[in-house]
Amino acid sequence: MTDNPAEQPIPGAPGSVPPSVAEPTEPHEPLPPKPDQGGPETVSPTGQPTGADPARNAQSGAYLTTAQGARLYDTDHSLKAGPRGPVLLQDHHLREKITHFDHERIPERVVHARGAAAHGVFRGYGSASNISKAAFLGRDVETPVFVRFSTVLGSRGSADTVRDTRGFATKFYTEEGVFDLVGNNIPVFFIQDAIKFPDVIHAGKPHPDREIPQAQSAHDTFWDFVTLHTEATHHTLWNMSDRGIPRSYRMMEGFGIHTFRLVDAEGATTLVKFHWKPKLGTHSQVWEEAQIACGVDPDFHRRDLADAIESGAFPQWELGVQTFPDNPEQMFQGIDLLDPTKIVPEELAPVQPVGLMTLDANPSNYFAETEQVAFHVGNMVPGIDVTNDALLQGRLFSYIDTQITRLGGPNFPQLPINRTHAPVNDMLRDGMHQTAVHRGVAPYRPNSLDGGCPFLAGEDTRAFVEVPAEVAASRKVRDAAASFDDHFSQPRLFWLSMSPVEREHIIAAYTFELGKCYEQAVKERGLKVLARIDGELCARVAAGLGLPAPEPDGPLVDSDPSPALSQVGALWPVDGRVVGILVGKDADLDGVRAVCGTVRDTGMVPLVIAPAGGVIGADGDPVTVQRTYATARSVEFDAVLVAGAPGDASAAPDPRVTVLLDEAYRHGKAIGTWAGGGRLLSMAGVPLDAPGVVEGEAATEVLEEVTELLGGHRVWDRFPSTV
């Protein structure tokens, strides 16, 4: 016999006495479920219990367990043959942990991979009830929604503030089934027919040889495509405008783009275009700001949305419709309603509000909700139907197809975020990741075994019935209507509707993007396209590229401008705006305390920026520092206040402060100062007599003026303009 436990005889080994188990205690009662480990069964989309236990998924409870619920005593060491020995294959916990980790990633979306989302509620005004029988549009009907905002081109880990179109996809969990409005922040699309979608995306994505550039349109293949397919001119112009670089998801319009068909209770139809109008107005970054934000805070939009919701500044959008008679031509005042590269100016068909959406809750788990949500333009409810728009028709096929791969099989509608809130009674069975436990034997209809035959569409007035629209007899063709050949009249309308400062931004954007192309032929073709929009636009971009400006090879068609397209001019609520308060050595802390309070009371966010973190002014009422000179950058702030003198009059200001003030000034932000802070502004090169620079005696008076300026979003007069 040895003292070494490893050399002791194993119970049960030949020659040893079999160990006996303890006497059973009588009677044997089943243990009650633990409050944090048991609970009611959840119900599948088909109304079947799934056996899933929400508490178990919530990562709660006093013990760490395996996926099967067995308690663990150690998760930091593999099971080894001795402390320095090899790892044993029998270590189930090791294998379970690593295997699961190995499979944590799923394919990212083939487009719109980068996104952020929020939960909310939609309340119908009832104003659309005369043109649509959709229940969720009824007066004061409240419908839960989930909205995902996204960029189009970048990968899942790319930066938020790139120049790109933004996705604006809304899932309405209506009592009649899920309705998905899968739109963008730009009301037109690059192409007129879905068959070109793979091509435009291949052109926009990074080059296949080196996989660069990431999340950019400023490269040869993108410009090659959009100048060869001139139907893309309108969408590209919107991208080059301030719409391509939104200030916040909360400050974007959304558009359904296609013309949809609404159906009333009697079956009468109206054509509509859907619009989301943000209550905070539509605002953008300036290009340099957007570029800086890509580096200093790649999560800029994601953070902005989450922070606003967490702080109770719930963003709101009004849903509206432009309505058009459902005529056989599908035209309105000469505009082809089936061409997704055309808008109908709001001045010709006003946007009529039909409901209000409020986003009031952040997702609890990014993967489970934001990543696994699956939108589909085909998810419609009674009262809403499609039209013959060839882009829309292709989308009807594409989304479910891609999601079968992305989400690993056909049962993704059962994922919690995708589940309808309406009762489900379908005949879909089995497949990968089936979580429903279907009962019965007859998943077909009619049947005489499983409780009879549910209504068929057509027999039930609340069923989704396709509008029996006439389809004109014609020959099969790969072609489009002649009206689809007009690629330039609406880009010119957009250009003519822009304010001078917006035109300057467009000129700068084209000059930048075409300037990043290497191929001379691509740049020259880009200028030819611009010549068809406007002579000055073309000439200014050509000058920037160092190339001659070509003559237009077709007529320039003028139309009345649409003031609704411009973002400049109106005053908007300042809710959620971020005010940076710069505090130096000799700051006026009473003033800082006062403005912090008023900024908060106005629904804005004050962020105090000091040389170091912690609190300042410990005597009396201390002021908490939220940003330091090392962590602050101008792009985070909508306005900057300088709270008093910089300290030592002879010393040069900290260069980080100079950069912050210089950027805030050049990006057209309101700047205010009091108690001698003007000296710091002057040292940083900010002219005190420039528009939007406010110097005053009292902190709160300065803030009042700055708040007024914030209502206009930027100090537009500060941008040079020659157009």
Ligand code: HEM
């Ligand atoms: C008006 C034109 C279009 C708009 C407004 C649009 C909008 C969107 C949006 C917002 C998303 C992201 C949805 C999300 O957040 O999960 C998306 C994804 C996608 N779109 Fe489009 N899209 C358009 C055209 C097309 C076309 C023509 C196709 C294909 C023929 C297409 C294929 C896809 C695919 C495959 C995805 C990824 C879906 C997923 O993985 O769940 N889209 N689109």
